[in-house]
Amino acid sequence: xxxxVRAFLRGTEVxxxxxxxxxxxxxxxxxxxxxxxxxxxxxxxxxxxxxGKLWVxxxxxxxxxxxxxxxxxxxxx
Numbered sequence: 703x704x705x706x707v708r709a710f711l712r713g714t715e716v717x718x719x720x721x722x723x724x725x726x727x728x729x730x731x732x733x734x735x736x737x738x739x740x741x742x743x744x745x746x747x748x749x750x751x752x753x754g755k756l757w758v759x760x761x762x763x764x765x766x767x768x769x770x771x772x773x774x775x776x777x778x779x
Contacts, residue, residue, distance in 0.1 A: 705756050707749060711737055724750035726761070741765050 704721040726733040730744030743763035750757055759776040760767035
């Protein structure tokens with residue numbers, strides 16, 4: 703299974719593909735998708751596929767991860 707995700711961060715649109723492994727977001731050098739926004743942690747969140755569903759999980763970020771207006775730890779989207 704392969705999913706293409708369209709995400710927005712402060713007006714910036716990002717397209718990325720999630721397939722066999724996870725995709726990480728943040729400001730740090732070690733993440734797959736990098737943002738320069740100061741509200742974004744170095745390792746902020748990750749997306750992955752599990753049991754046929756797309757999941758997003760916060761990576762202990764300082765400001766949290768918001769999905770559809772709700773702060774989450776981990777949720778299927």
